[in-house]
Amino acid sequence: MATQCALDVRNVTKVYGGRGKRTDVARTIALENVSMQVAPGEFVAIMGPSGSGKSTLLNCISTIDVPTSGQIVIGGRNVERLSRREVARFRRDELGFVFQDANLLDTLTAYENIALALTIKHVPAREVDVRVRELARTLGISDVLEKYPHQLSGGQRQRVAAARATVGDPTLVLADEPTGALDSKSAKTLLETFSLLNQRGSTIVMVTHDSFTASCTERVVFIKDGHLWGHLERGGKDRKAFFADIVSVTTKLGGDQDDVL
Amino acid sequence: MMFCKLAWGNVRRSARDFALYFMTLVFGVSVFYAFNSITDQQAVLALEGQSGGLLELLGMLIGGVSVFVAAILAFLVVYADRFLIRRRKREFAVYLTLGMQRGQLARLVALETGMIGVASLAVGIALGVGLSQVLMRVTASFFGAEVPGFAFVFSEGALAKTLACFLVIFAVTIVSNSGVVMRARLIDLLFASRASDEMKLRSIPLSFALFVVACVVIGVSYHLLLENGLMSASPQFYAATALVCAGTLLFFYSLSGFLLRAVQACRPLYLRGLAMFTLRQLNARVNSTFLSMSVICMTLFLALTSVCGGIGICNALQENIEATTSYDATVTTYWGNPVNAGEDDGVTVLDSPYGAYAREVDFDMARGLAESGALLGQPAWDAIVQRSAQVDYWVSTTLTYATLDEHADLSLTEQGGDLMSPDWQASPVPYVRLSQYNAALELAGREPISLGPDECALAGDSDITLSWLRDVADSQPILDVEGIQLRVVEAVQDACVETSSIPLQAGALIVPDDAVPEGLVLYRTILDVDYVDGNPDAEAQFAALCDAVNDTAEERTWPVTTSLTRQQVWDQNMGLTAIVGYLAVYIGFILVVASAAILAIQQLSGASDNAGRYALLAKLGASRKQVTASVLVQVAVCFAFPLALALVHTVCAFQVVADVVSAFGHLDITAAAGMTAAAFLGLYGLYFALTCVGSVGLARGDR
Numbered sequence: 012m013a014t015q016c017a018l019d020v021r022n023v024t025k026v027y028g029g030r031g032k033r034t035d036v037a038r039t040i041a042l043e044n045v046s047m048q049v050a051p052g053e054f055v056a057i058m059g060p061s062g063s064g065k066s067t068l069l070n071c072i073s074t075i076d077v078p079t080s081g082q083i084v085i086g087g088r089n090v091e092r093l094s095r096r097e098v099a100r101f102r103r104d105e106l107g108f109v110f111q112d113a114n115l116l117d118t119l120t121a122y123e124n125i126a127l128a129l130t131i132k133h134v135p136a137r138e139v140d141v142r143v144r145e146l147a148r149t150l151g152i153s154d155v156l157e158k159y160p161h162q163l164s165g166g167q168r169q170r171v172a173a174a175r176a177t178v179g180d181p182t183l184v185l186a187d188e189p190t191g192a193l194d195s196k197s198a199k200t201l202l203e204t205f206s207l208l209n210q211r212g213s214t215i216v217m218v219t220h221d222s223f224t225a226s227c228t229e230r231v232v233f234i235k236d237g238h239l240w241g242h243l244e245r246g247g248k249d250r251k252a253f254f255a256d257i258v259s260v261t262t263k264l265g266g267d268q269d270d271v272l
Numbered sequence: 273m274m275f276c277k278l279a280w281g282n283v284r285r286s287a288r289d290f291a292l293y294f295m296t297l298v299f300g301v302s303v304f305y306a307f308n309s310i311t312d313q314q315a316v317l318a319l320e321g322q323s324g325g326l327l328e329l330l331g332m333l334i335g336g337v338s339v340f341v342a343a344i345l346a347f348l349v350v351y352a353d354r355f356l357i358r359r360r361k362r363e364f365a366v367y368l369t370l371g372m373q374r375g376q377l378a379r380l381v382a383l384e385t386g387m388i389g390v391a392s393l394a395v396g397i398a399l400g401v402g403l404s405q406v407l408m409r410v411t412a413s414f415f416g417a418e419v420p421g422f423a424f425v426f427s428e429g430a431l432a433k434t435l436a437c438f439l440v441i442f443a444v445t446i447v448s449n450s451g452v453v454m455r456a457r458l459i460d461l462l463f464a465s466r467a468s469d470e471m472k473l474r475s476i477p478l479s480f481a482l483f484v485v486a487c488v489v490i491g492v493s494y495h496l497l498l499e500n501g502l503m504s505a506s507p508q509f510y511a512a513t514a515l516v517c518a519g520t521l522l523f524f525y526s527l528s529g530f531l532l533r534a535v536q537a538c539r540p541l542y543l544r545g546l547a548m549f550t551l552r553q554l555n556a557r558v559n560s561t562f563l564s565m566s567v568i569c570m571t572l573f574l575a576l577t578s579v580c581g582g583i584g585i586c587n588a589l590q591e592n593i594e595a596t597t598s599y600d601a602t603v604t605t606y607w608g609n610p611v612n613a614g615e616d617d618g619v620t621v622l623d624s625p626y627g628a629y630a631r632e633v634d635f636d637m638a639r640g641l642a643e644s645g646a647l648l649g650q651p652a653w654d655a656i657v658q659r660s661a662q663v664d665y666w667v668s669t670t671l672t673y674a675t676l677d678e679h680a681d682l683s684l685t686e687q688g689g690d691l692m693s694p695d696w697q698a699s700p701v702p703y704v705r706l707s708q709y710n711a712a713l714e715l716a717g718r719e720p721i722s723l724g725p726d727e728c729a730l731a732g733d734s735d736i737t738l739s740w741l742r743d744v745a746d747s748q749p750i751l752d753v754e755g756i757q758l759r760v761v762e763a764v765q766d767a768c769v770e771t772s773s774i775p776l777q778a779g780a781l782i783v784p785d786d787a788v789p790e791g792l793v794l795y796r797t798i799l800d801v802d803y804v805d806g807n808p809d810a811e812a813q814f815a816a817l818c819d820a821v822n823d824t825a826e827e828r829t830w831p832v833t834t835s836l837t838r839q840q841v842w843d844q845n846m847g848l849t850a851i852v853g854y855l856a857v858y859i860g861f862i863l864v865v866a867s868a869a870i871l872a873i874q875q876l877s878g879a880s881d882n883a884g885r886y887a888l889l890a891k892l893g894a895s896r897k898q899v900t901a902s903v904l905v906q907v908a909v910c911f912a913f914p915l916a917l918a919l920v921h922t923v924c925a926f927q928v929v930a931d932v933v934s935a936f937g938h939l940d941i942t943a944a945a946g947m948t949a950a951a952f953l954g955l956y957g958l959y960f961a962l963t964c965v966g967s968v969g970l971a972r973g974d975r
Contacts, residue, residue: 073891075891095896096895096896099890099893099894099896100893100895102891102892102893103892103893103894103895104893108891108892114888116549116552116885116888118553118555118556119549123548123549123552126543126548127546127548127549128892128893130543130545130547130548131545131889131894131895133544133545136539136540136543137539137540139543
């Protein structure tokens, strides 16, 4: 598994401030010695309370931030060693993003928003059209393609964003609280979309603090205070059972320090 | 004290935002000061008489224009400041949430405006003082005055005016800013960036159709203008003006939609890199900026035409002056209007006592003037004038301009003849005797011409008719000169055989001496003179003599209509050149700077509003190169299109402006346009470059 990983996080530590001196008071350890692997085709959730370091981890994985030590390997490449020019190309070719607030370009139509992910890679125009329409059909957003983001509902926007993230067949799709701004019905539809994309072969890593959202995945990784706290596999359970498992873990996770998650 | 520190910190921190604003202010202040200091240069240059008067006139004109300039600058400053405020809404929100009073916030903003204002005034005036030294030397060369050694001119009047004007502008700005700050609600300030995301979106096919309509409307207005010219304020002219304004407005309203639609039609181009983002972005922005783009286009158009026209007139005057001042002086006598000279009711100078005197001296002008001068107690003629040559223009009874026009391929009316008087066709062609014409040529140091006994030659020096005369002479027609048939030689004499401000000889016929029979009526007589070499006061003495003869009521004197010395023509022309040139450059400069600054500010504000979008593009993996290119294309479109349309407008307008300028002489449009284009494109380009750097920086988010 180690050689074929979609994502391989090896002993990653991230320290903010203090210029590395261990005695410095301004030093904040956001992540310490975190390791995790995601196999191709997996659908993984990263859970943790606020301030646990899950966003820092996601930023490091998505090349927005650089770890203080340790390695992150995506699709066989060491991301923390990439030059600035390579980073742009790497994000373009290997990563897909879904943000909490869709983050679509409001001046572009839904179609164009999805196509943009391909055009910046210089995919030929004919292929762009075929791929965008094919994916839109799969995700059930064909009839909103010519609309502008402000004409779409929140759920539709997120599904367009999911389409944008996956249309370029990235090695890894990163989703940061994708259901955070959605009502429960839209959230459910979006999660079904993610499952569908996962079945089509996308590898998805999703950061969330919502147990229900996490229960749609195959595996949940828990982070707390910058440390890997444990993980939970679905292992053939149905969703309700998995949800119950997750809730019990998060309760325990929060209970450790006498505050409620 | 704390406020000062905070304000100063703010100014320093956002130095990049303020840089462009500051630069524009400094430009404005220095040019304003320098041009307003022109009248005070008179003291240093010690100009007298006509030149002094012209300089005073220039000062008055600049004073008037400065009011207009001040209004433009005030608009610019208020606009620019609004932009800077808008960019800082979030910062203001923080101050307010921290418990700062609105009044205190307004004071903070006022303090910042004041700091920048004082700094720009100081730098601008320092620069302006330098610029006015340059201007003084230019003025000196125009008016032929000497700059006495190291002269340093500092105009207190201009300083006071500049200070007063800009202090008022800053006061207005501060009041306007305070209004914005005092009225702003915290919630709006906090969510300022979100509010800017709302945008009007228009149907793209409609834009496409509108664009076509806009082009048609502009085309129609061009057609109207070219058909009817600029000379008469006809309804067509007003229609052309209105249409061109409407067309321009519509052009920019639909431009981005058209571009979008046009590129969309070509899928491979549209679905390539950030092309669709760039176009959509333009479309979204132009919706809100089309009005200012139209105004900027028309402003640039105004600047280009005023400056090109101004420089063109200057050039024309400069080119003429060598040709029209071949003699130290020329005295002219008009005997009567040739059109009604033959009619009974035409009472002319010939019938007056002065005419009787002229007849008495046998129409010998030199003798007449010498005797008149002596009679009026002026210095002796021979002590002033070394040599002279007289040229008589006789009224033809057989030839009119209409006769000549029959021999032209293209009628004079079609060759810009609308500048001629309406009854030009009925005007008789004046005759000049070959010997007199040659004498005048020889006095100017030119080669005399020779004609066969059955030949004649056309002569003219006005740019309005010269090509027409050549056209006539080309066919070498045989003309009936008082019953004698003479063939016109092909060469047209274009020398100006007198000293005058503007070449005005529309066309005369040089004929062998004996072809002018007795009994013909004199229309005009001129006397070209050269002064005595050794007499340094000849100029003044001659002018005084002519004035005396002109003014006197004494009947036994020569009837002088006008007299012009070379020095007077030079002074006049240089003065006019200076006035026209200065005004054109002053207005043009301010207009170009103002419009370029507004464009720059708009683009920068756009780039900062869109910083989030560019950040998203970076997250999606668009390379820096792609993002930079997208920003540059957007800035370039916004700078290039108003300029391009303004240039097209200017080219069209110049087709008719050239007609007007040809009255002053030959208009060398290419040279004038080249100079202007170079200077102003440089300035415009500077703003463009700064905007590019600023926008790319904002888009990359490195601040």
